[in-house]
Amino acid sequence: MKYTNNKLYVIRWLENYSFIKMPEVFVYAGITDYWKDFAMKKMIIVLMTLSVTIFAGCATGENTVKIDPVMNINVPDNQKRVISVSRFEDRSIGTKDYAPWQQGIPDMIMESLGAIPYYKVISREYIVKKVLKEQEFQLLGATDQKGVVELGRLLNAQYIVVGSFSVFRETLQINAKVMSIESGEIMVQTSKQGKLDGFYTLQNDIAITITEGMNLAMNDAAKKTLLERHDTKVVEASLANYRGEEKLEKIQILENKAKVGKKADVALEVKKIKEEAKEDFKKALDYDSEYEKAKKNLSRMALAVPMTL
Template structure:
């Protein structure tokens, strides 16, 4: 953990019969506005050599608690509790009156206040559980994205107990691979919490200079800086994906997240731990694109519709909200051909990505979603029922 003090310096409309609009960046469509044309009844022919691509088994993924390499772990916290009794006494008077709420004060005479304070110091045990918290954040991210069946921590504990694994031994990659095979998972995700950096950011000088020299723009920038003033905490993580079958680390990525804790002069241990966990969740957001490359959402087109002018097309895919599909996401579209190896004389499947994308609209159901086919007018005519679709990596 490091402490420091720094200064921050600083829209074409479609035919009326198909209602189409964009609200908040999400396309709103009415698929029933178009009839199904002969073009929409064409179905992609899938060669036998390419049918394996449609075997879309969702991989099982186990998320193991991250290793906590920071000094924030189990701790004893000293906490004070204060109590007391307030009394007022007359000064220079004949009597003394104990006066909660002012009862018994002799009017017309000066009074002196006294507070008898009792300070009790209490210690309590605190366990930050950073490794467990980060693992839960990664698992939640995977569930939200879709493309993987996440093995729960309870399931893993059951395997650990049955096989008499020691939790402390799960930092070794060979042991993790062995556990993954026993649990029947394809990938294991783990990592470490490496560093926590806490520093005070003072922006008073920068704010004044920006306001004076840049006018309104400077004032806006100064206001933005002000939201960052105070205690700033950053957390560094490493996330790894291990292929259980090969034992290979297929992804290792360093991440960093940040959280502003505020301007309180003194920060409690609980506030710091809470900030670390929030910063870690921010860091995990950085890994979303990489995770979505490994845990892909695949499906195929089950219906298309075409405008009378043939300048717009819409496709219904067989994956929806249950697979993590959300409005605004985009899908690639694939067609296939068989190629023959000239030496081996074997047939192989060649997947060809069409120069189009499918953008998910507001019409998302549990297992289906309507999309808009985006691309050149000639290319969008190549989209057919039965073609394979795959979600683009999430940015």
């Protein structure tokens, strides 16, 4: 092969960025219009591939809930449903005692779904980080359809679970529905009712019903394992822990607003809330000394480590 003025332009470099093999072509003194067009098409394919990769990566690593699976099946990442759970509405009448479960019940449902291999469940930690980064503070408390769909889009979720709960005497009822972020369609809707002290069973049952409603198979052994799963069986311990977690989330919001100049110095207020949160976690452990989540929250506060599920 002859070289013209030692100017050999090889377009093989595109092979480094895509999966399509380039032909054995060398173009002298520049790239012809034909190959410019070919190269442009190649780059479009590359960009589309990268876009898919970036989208899929939004719910991987530290962004998702990590729980030991209840089923021994291998589901490829690209086939998993990317799902999030929004804050639930407390519809209890005449009491605010169960308000911490507005985030507590969604948190427990996240973990139940996270134990089912069909899902990538976006963690609460990532939700808070993403919302604070975008300065969309109101979305953290969103319970209406418009707000939760907006939250789902912000998170690049495919589905989002919304719902409510109510406590009357010793009875707990949890209502939940799964919405498609793309279409707004309700994919699954369910309601579970049972004894208050069996709260952990109800939220596990919600996760099972969601899974079956999305036509995903669970065997009886997996259902049994999930229904028995719990962090604590003590109502008061659970409420105290989530009361503390709500305060830590409030601290993150205050500190973020202070950074962007939307609020004056918050050091004293933050210090006070931190002490209150510590007391909440200690109370949780007084009610249930084996409550691992409360233990972790208390130790993370001592080490100033961010909250994770």
